Structures are given as structure tokens and as C-alpha cells.
Amino acid sequence: MRRAIIFATHNTHKVEEVSAILSPLGVQIIGGDECNLPDVEETGKTFEENALIKALAGVKFLGRPVLAEDAGLSIEGLDGAPGVYSARFAQLHGGYPETFEYIAGALKDKSKKAYYTSVMVLAFSETEYYVFKGYMHGQMAESPSGTNGFGYDPMFIPDGFDMTLGNIDAETKNKISHRSKAIQQVYDFLATRE
Numbered sequence: 001m002r003r004a005i006i007f008a009t010h011n012t013h014k015v016e017e018v019s020a021i022l023s024p025l026g027v028q029i030i031g032g033d034e035c036n037l038p039d040v041e042e043t044g045k046t047f048e049e050n051a052l053i054k055a056l057a058g059v060k061f062l063g064r065p066v067l068a069e070d071a072g073l074s075i076e077g078l079d080g081a082p083g084v085y086s087a088r089f090a091q092l093h094g095g096y097p098e099t100f101e102y103i104a105g106a107l108k109d110k111s112k113k114a115y116y117t118s119v120m121v122l123a124f125s126e127t128e129y130y131v132f133k134g135y136m137h138g139q140m141a142e143s144p145s146g147t148n149g150f151g152y153d154p155m156f157i158p159d160g161f162d163m164t165l166g167n168i169d170a171e172t173k174n175k176i177s178h179r180s181k182a183i184q185q186v187y188d189f190l191a192t193r194e
Helices: 012-025 047-062 083-092 096-106 170-176 178-191
Strands: 003-007 027-031 066-075 113-123 129-140 156-158
Touching: 003 012, 012 027, 012 170, 012 178, 047 066, 047 113, 047 129, 066 083, 066 178, 083 096, 113 178, 129 178, 170 178
Parallel strands: 003 027, 003 066
Antiparallel strands: 066 113, 113 129, 129 156
């Protein structure tokens, strides 16, 4: 029997990534847009708190299982910023091209080490939920490169690669990304449930 899980996001790229990984289980991922899931204010101080806020709000609104994620990029040379504020950080600097310029300038003579975090919460009810975490380590490029992926991908070089995520194909990214590591844990968890 095909199971459906609502993914509390309006980002079609994220829906595609998660669907690709969970589809072999017969799980259908439905984005928030398809069920008119309203946005909720992310008031948490951590990725886990924000993912939990979104998941529990979704369960309360829809009365069915909801998967939610909060993710972001932490840069050592920026004292861990933008971190949990990654999306807002980009908006604050006028979008991604401008943000890339800001990061490149701010990291001159500073550590370019960075890592992505993905925290996913799968909620079946307001009292039954599970947390999954994935990380991808690497460093910031001196300038953006590539058009694959989204967000900060054109500026991030994963460990073991000599190119940014913007130049890495989706299939490879889905094997190494922070999101794929978190969603693989969701996959393993769902595979053990009837």
C-alpha cells in the first residue's frame, strides 16, 4: 500500500530530493503547497526546534503524518553564521548573488571551513515524533560556480571534491548531502514500520 507523507515545505527542490530517496519504499511525498499548508514562524534557536515547530503545526493543521526539516550552512570564518538563519541571511543581503559576494569578501584571510546541517522531524501526532540529523562538511569557494542545486550550493565545496555543489549532478548530491543523510535515516526508520 502506498503511503503518503506531507513534507512541510514550499521548496520544490527539497520535495524532489526527498521523493527520490523515499520512493523505493512506496512512500509518496506531498509538498506543503498541494495541501495548502500554511507557513509557520520559525522561532526556534536551533534547527531541531524549528523543524519540530513546523512538523507539529502541520500535524495539528492536517491531522496526518508530517515531515519537516530545518537546514542551513554554518561557516567557521563567520563564527558559525548564517546557521539557523541561513534563508533570512540571504534575504538580508539581497538574494544569493549578493550574499555570495558578501561571504567571499568576509572570508578573506579567514577560515573557509563550513558544513551543512539538516534536521528532520517526522511527526505522526503532537506527541509521537522522531528526529533525524545529517551533516555535510566542506569549505566555501572563493566565488560561486555552477547552476545545479539551490541556495548556497554554488559556493560550497564538499569534502573529497574539487568542485562546488553547483557543479555536482543531482544523483551524486543525493548520495552525499546533509539532507540525504537525514532522509536516509527516515528511510531506514520507515522500512521497519508496517
